[in-house]
Amino acid sequence: MNLKKSGQNKYSGFNYFELSDILPNINELCEELHLFTQFNFTTEEATLTIVNSDKVEEKIIFNSPMAEATLKGCH
Numbered sequence: 360m361n362l363k364k365s366g367q368n369k370y371s372g373f374n375y376f377e378l379s380d381i382l383p384n385i386n387e388l389c390e391e392l393h394l395f396t397q398f399n400f401t402t403e404e405a406t407l408t409i410v411n412s413d414k415v416e417e418k419i420i421f422n423s424p425m426a427e428a429t430l431k432g433c434h
Contacts, residue, residue: 362381364380393413394409394410394411396408396409402425406420406422407420407421
């Protein structure tokens with residue numbers, strides 16, 4: 360999709376994707392493929408659930424541990 364990184368960390372000297380760089384494309388793909396995404400966050404875990412809107416019993420769940428970043432200029 361030829362996405363461009365618009366975020367810049369001047370302290371550490373790197374570029375990164377911001378949500379505004381990727382969300383429009385994700386929304387377009389979800390609409391085209393009839394998918395629904397749901398994000399949940401706790402202090403210990405982040406969860407992404409992707410559901411097939413045509414068959415709601417079909418879903419996939421991704422879990423990731425949460426942690427606080429303690430690096431200067433990062434989060």
